[in-house]
Amino acid sequence: MVAFDLKSLLENLREQRPLVHNITNYVVMNFTANTLLAMGGSPVMAHSPDEVEEMVSLAGSLVINIGTLSTHWIESMLLAGKKANELGIPVILDPVGSGSTSLRTSTFRNLVRELKLTVVRGNASEILSIASDSIRTRGVETAHNTEHGLETAREVAREIDAVAAITGPVDLITDGTKVIRCHNGHPRLGTVTGTGCAATATIAAFATVTHDPLEATSAGLAFFGLAGELAGAKANSPGSFMICLLDAMYEISPEEFQAKARLEAT
């Protein structure tokens, strides 16, 4: 297990109630805002090119999420991201659906090129969608469980020059050198829309209270996965699971978080 001080991170988060600026997709805006509120942060959603630079300047971190993308939002993502880079504010990217359409894949590539990203979180096919051919052809399915997969994850992180978080049954978190596996999670998370996007937001929340992106990502995914476990112990179906998930993010104490996070250095 990894020796992060998760207890202090969560205590600090709840004390500071940091503003997290989200440029995210329409489907998950409400659930993401409720996730951030429940865990102890302060969400704001703003996407207009006329205000994103000003808004991100007030924030502790920025989430960029390319679900329900349209071209005029990309300008705002770049404006906000560049201002965040200028001010040293962490930028967390969720490349939703990259690999499924060329608009999303090229936007992911564009954001990687134009911005200094702190963390990129997605599933294996999303994260590998912009990797070089040699990495990609080794295949998505190996990313999680094999030594081969570990090396693929490291290479992708180096290519995108950010911490890469490849989520799945086991989450892989790597800065290109170190790799951490997060074992928290629950299969029922897949039955509710926006849980991946919400996990990205929890990373952004923790990125406001630590300068180590590997720690922020590990904390975010462990926290969200643990909330899933606690909700899964109470609710068998997706509607009530979704509600229990929000409840759990509010109820997890710093001590419980420290005790139940299952992060493994490899």
Next chain:
Amino acid sequence: MVAFDLKSLLENLREQRPLVHNITNYVVMNFTANTLLAMGGSPVMAHSPDEVEEMVSLAGSLVINIGTLSTHWIESMLLAGKKANELGIPVILDPVGSGSTSLRTSTFRNLVRELKLTVVRGNASEILSIASDSIRTRGVETAHNTEHGLETAREVAREIDAVAAITGPVDLITDGTKVIRCHNGHPRLGTVTGTGCAATATIAAFATVTHDPLEATSAGLAFFGLAGELAGAKANSPGSFMICLLDAMYEISPEEFQAKARLEAT
């Protein structure tokens, strides 16, 4: 009662987890996605003209929903719909609010003219809003319960050249010749926003597992109505009803669906 093999349809749906592409309104995006996930499908929401053709090509069916309409979305609806027509992918239209503003009524008419629609679902006033004057003046209120109403529904279906589903206390489903009545449903469905839109999405989900649009529509409305009945037996107020409704869509087994659907050929 009608002899559809609803058990097999639901089994196939849950096995295949078909992608349903939604171009829908902001209000219901989250609830629609959760509806599709709960019942066993895979939702994707995408509306940019730069990706809808590519996205719909990956999908088993397309939902077009004109709530929160704005003019630049109409272009995307037409692009996606034409591509779906070209590829033989079913297109399910929900003409939300047609009849209330000329933008919506003319858009409904435009979509009927430009696309080959598979199913159109709405309430009586929405569906009748683009019917010819002679049909419309006979009145919306007669559509559900009278023989006169049945003939009106048939004529509308022939005019729009698609299966018409006129939902209300009893749902009428017709291809212009045959008429099926669906008796599943619950009055509390009217206390939650987006239940009509979600019913449309369930039709789209079933349209991925049968080529018969009358069967897909009957299955979708019976399934959604049954979920409403099960939720209504547990929850008396709209917040908890909404959650029980999502739970029910996950919990209904293929056998229960077959046993409790109340579809009547007329």
Next chain:
Amino acid sequence: MVAFDLKSLLENLREQRPLVHNITNYVVMNFTANTLLAMGGSPVMAHSPDEVEEMVSLAGSLVINIGTLSTHWIESMLLAGKKANELGIPVILDPVGSGSTSLRTSTFRNLVRELKLTVVRGNASEILSIASDSIRTRGVETAHNTEHGLETAREVAREIDAVAAITGPVDLITDGTKVIRCHNGHPRLGTVTGTGCAATATIAAFATVTHDPLEATSAGLAFFGLAGELAGAKANSPGSFMICLLDAMYEISPEEFQAKARLEAT
């Protein structure tokens, strides 16, 4: 306590099921619609400049909410607001985030200048963000609890020429002369996104059944705060609280509303 006939207001609302037209932010559209449905109204969300004038003409009141603002929506807000003014339909403004970015602050100012607003609801920093310098520098923090604060609220209401509702632990409602304090509410309301926006919508709902904006605002905030109290008695965490809140808005009877509203004239 103030002698409004809250029982009759709620009875009339539930009997008439008035249409409330919302031009509001993406984050809260679903929750606002569910709030209006649960309490007894009929929500519609529409933002296109091509239909807002027609839509508002059908409505009993109009909500304008500037969260997730972008410039092309401002045109629609002005079109809808001017048509509402022309027809004598109440306009309720929620200046979300005014004071945080210049786009929002200038839009709030613009709407105040161009429209005749009926009620403006926000927290102290939002409401005071467009007050003249002499008012603003006296500070936000004094608005709620001091005599000084009361006079500030009155001056702001006179400046914006509308009833001002400054919500917080205690809500201040003033037309520039009279001041009403609403003591209903619950701290857990702050753990769910969009509760402020939903409170604004409840004011809009009551504005369809009384011509007195002070009464409509008092009724809306007392109703919403009471629903928060009832939900808070049942649920300790934000997910289940949100659901209980919707349930409570459906369950509050006219008699209970009259009995438990805590409105105080000062």
